[in-house]
Amino acid sequence: MLLHLLIFPDYSQRIMYMLKTFFLLISFTVGIVCFGQQKVFTKVTATYRLKQTETYYRLGDRKIGVVTYKYNKNPNIVMINVHDDEITSIEVSKQVLRKTGGTLIKLKNDSSRLVRFKLDGVAYTFDPNRMFSETGIIASLRKYNSYSPEAVVKIKAFAQFVLGKIPKTSATLIALHNNHIGDYSINSYDNKGEFVSDSRATYIDSIRGTDDFFLTTDDIVYNKIRGYGYNVTLQNNFAAVDDGSLSVYYGKRNRSYVNVETEHGKPEVQFNMLMTVINSPKRINLNYNVYNYEIGDSVEEKKFKNLKIYFSNKPVGNLLSAYYAQGYRKVIGQLEIDNNFGVFSNTDVFLFLKNSGAQMEIRIDPTRERKSFDRLKETFQIIVRN
Numbered sequence: 001m002l003l004h005l006l007i008f009p010d011y012s013q014r015i016m017y018m019l020k021t022f023f024l025l026i027s028f029t030v031g032i033v034c035f036g037q038q039k040v041f042t043k044v045t046a047t048y049r050l051k052q053t054e055t056y057y058r059l060g061d062r063k064i065g066v067v068t069y070k071y072n073k074n075p076n077i078v079m080i081n082v083h084d085d086e087i088t089s090i091e092v093s094k095q096v097l098r099k100t101g102g103t104l105i106k107l108k109n110d111s112s113r114l115v116r117f118k119l120d121g122v123a124y125t126f127d128p129n130r131m132f133s134e135t136g137i138i139a140s141l142r143k144y145n146s147y148s149p150e151a152v153v154k155i156k157a158f159a160q161f162v163l164g165k166i167p168k169t170s171a172t173l174i175a176l177h178n179n180h181i182g183d184y185s186i187n188s189y190d191n192k193g194e195f196v197s198d199s200r201a202t203y204i205d206s207i208r209g210t211d212d213f214f215l216t217t218d219d220i221v222y223n224k225i226r227g228y229g230y231n232v233t234l235q236n237n238f239a240a241v242d243d244g245s246l247s248v249y250y251g252k253r254n255r256s257y258v259n260v261e262t263e264h265g266k267p268e269v270q271f272n273m274l275m276t277v278i279n280s281p282k283r284i285n286l287n288y289n290v291y292n293y294e295i296g297d298s299v300e301e302k303k304f305k306n307l308k309i310y311f312s313n314k315p316v317g318n319l320l321s322a323y324y325a326q327g328y329r330k331v332i333g334q335l336e337i338d339n340n341f342g343v344f345s346n347t348d349v350f351l352f353l354k355n356s357g358a359q360m361e362i363r364i365d366p367t368r369e370r371k372s373f374d375r376l377k378e379t380f381q382i383i384v385r386n
């Protein structure tokens with residue numbers, strides 16, 4: 001549908017496109033209710049104006065465009081699209097950025113997934129999401145029967161050019177992808193999946209389509225997505241095979257990155273998924289581990305922002321985020337605890353709501369058995385005391 005509209009942008013089609021946009025927003029609002037998205041999100045009523053910058057890179061006989069769409073100076077939202085045929089993801093990211101502000105970097109490559117160019121009369125083909133390491137470039141050129149050392153040098157320089165366009169912020173880089181039914185899915189990372197050894201943990205939700213999933217380098221982003229019940233895999237940044245993808249590049253540098261993979265032609269799903277990863281919390285202390293929590297009792301999330309977590313008067317952790325998830329009728333979020341502090345199945349987290357203000361405490365219940373607690377699979381049930 002979207003492809004159709006882009007190819008025939010006459011007047012009536014434009015109206016249809018506007019209607020489509022309108023329904024997309026409506027469906028997003030519905031999505032909030034259904035999927036338990038944030039109740040408060042970044043300025044959804046504002047609309048930012050677009051500043052578009054286009055640069056070209058000469059690769060042999062080709063000029064590949066790198067387009068930067070800047071909706072405002074919001075440094076916290078940065079998106080990238082390297083496969084120019086993944087139309088749904090590009091359109092949806094623009095819809096999101098128009099509302100939230102932020103930057104999208106996009107390759108312009110004749111609406112094709114693979115980049116083709118000629119060097120001294122010889123034709124080369126490679127996948128732009130395999131160009132972020134030499135190993136990846138060589139493997140990709142060989143896959144398309146077009147390896148030469150000269151081509152590797154050229155592609156490496158092109159990759160550096162693209163990386164140079166990504167704003168230097170600590171924002172999680174959000175990469176947008178579309179796949180087709182069946183070929184690549186969250187099942188690729190489950191116990192029997194092709195890429196299981198690239199993954200540290202995988203969460204598969206029974207009600208989600210397996211083609212709609214996230215891949216991230218960042219355990220805080222992983223836990224946040226898991227909290228919302230979306231399919232997600234956490235890349236094993238040390239063990240993942242160096243395929244030259246941007247996720248491996250970011251993982252090796254211990255930088256926050258997330259792939260948003262949706263099936264082609266499902267803009268509503270992609271919109272909701274994108275809103276989930278926007279404004280993910282950041283660790284306060286790098287030596288702390290991140291945990292998910294839930295609060296079943298009706299507590300206003302505003303009451304306990306930015307709290308320290310104490311263990312007998314000693315600060316051992318921080319509350320990082322709190323969202324009211326309407327779909328679950330719960331407050332969910334992330335907290336971090338000093339990794340020198342042993343967390344087990346008999347570790348309880350209390351939230352005390354006193355008139356003087358909220359306070360959080362960790363206590364250990366000696367009457368319960370002490371078993372291990374897997375922070376990538378389990379969730380603290382916070383005990384509220386007034």
Ligand SMILES: [Zn+2]
Pocket residue numbers: 083086176177178
């Ligand atoms: Zn892609």
